Amino acid sequence: MSAVRTVLGDVPPGRLGMCDAHDHLFFGSPRLPGQELVSVPAARAELTAFREQGGGAVVQWTPYGLGRRAADLPPLSRETGVHVVAATGLHQDVHYAEGALAALRGRLADVFVAELTDGIGASGVRAGLVKVAGGFHALDAHARWTMAAAAEAHHATGAPVAVHLELGTGALDVLDVLCGESGVPPHRVILGHLNRSPDLVVHRQAAASGCYLAFDGPSRANHATDWRMPDAVRALAEAGHGDRILLGGDTTTAAARSVDSGPGMPYLLRRVGPRLALAVGDDLVRRILTVNPARAFAVDWR
Structure with a gap:
């Protein structure tokens, strides 16, 4: 039976509720010094604020080596009543200190599989997806290495593979590698940041493959997100791909x-959802926030 693998265990997909399909409770990268997400009280407050807006689940895409704080996720989920899904995987190599990944050479897929089936380190928290990343309009050797390992982990476990697209680019190349070369079924692939490259033709081509398209990172006007996203979502819906869309x-x-005066997780339900409903209707927005993520992250785990 299909289930979403949360930090508190596998749950039926229908129990997710309204889902933030791509977010971070904890995250730290050398590229963002001084802006690390490390505070447990702040994470608790953010989840609480999201819950107060009607939120039911958050999928954390923070991968290996970037401060996931896996052991802190179960108590946060229990205390706030919000389902949390953790990730394994790797980000772009620029997010890691030089030499930090050397020990993973030759065993990366095994690490991903172990974190999906046995748990992340000593925490015992099992990941529910594999997160990898492409580059700007290209896939370098690091991206191909991580995607090959992600594909192996998918074939071993059934786990979905979520992909950071740099500024929303390279969607079709990623599908060529993951689905064409490595045999991952398209419906197990989630492409992130499509909002940052509002090419409606590429969006339709990607959706036609059967993959999921995540419009994530609202309130970043410099990424052409808020003011172009309704048109992009409407175009996908009119082309018959409304069941392929996720929001994060x-x-x-x-x-x-939001607890530090930013938009944060509640903004997705407080502002983005209602704005999107003006373009595509309340029913489709409800399905994008509930039905679509329930399908995207539910797996017949092996």
Whole structure:
């Protein structure tokens, strides 16, 4: 039976409720010094604020080596009543100190599988997806290495593979590698940041493959997100791909949290959902926030 693998265990997909399909409770990268998400009280407050807006689940895309704080996720989920899904995987190599990944050479897929089936380190918290990343309009050797390992982990476990697209680019190349070369079924692939490259033709081509398209990172006007996203979502819906769309907040810095005067997780339900409903209707927005993520993250785990 299909289930979403949360930090408190596997749950039926229908229990997720309204889902922030891509966000971060904890995250730290050398590229964002001084903006690390490390505070447990702030994470608790953010989840509480999200819950107060009707939120039911948050999928944390923070991968290996970037401060996931897996052991802190179960108590936060229990205390706030919000389902939390953790990730394994790797980000772009620029997010890691030089030499930090050397020990993973030759065993990366095994690490991903172990974190999906046995748990992340000593925490015992099992990941519910694999997160990897492409580059700007290209896939370098690091991206191909991580995607090959993600594909192996998918074939071993059934786990979905979520992909950071740099500024929303490279969607079709990623599908060529993951689905064409490595045999991952398209419906197990989630492409992130499509909002940052509002090419409606590429969006339709990607959706036609059967993959999921995540519009994540609202309130970033410099990424052409808020004011173009309704048109992009409407175009996908009119082309018959409304069941392929996901929404997320992608909070990656402390200043972006709602508890620090940023938009944060609640913004997705407080502002983005209602604005999107003006373009595509309340029913489709409800399905994008509930039915679509329930399908995207539910797996017949092996």
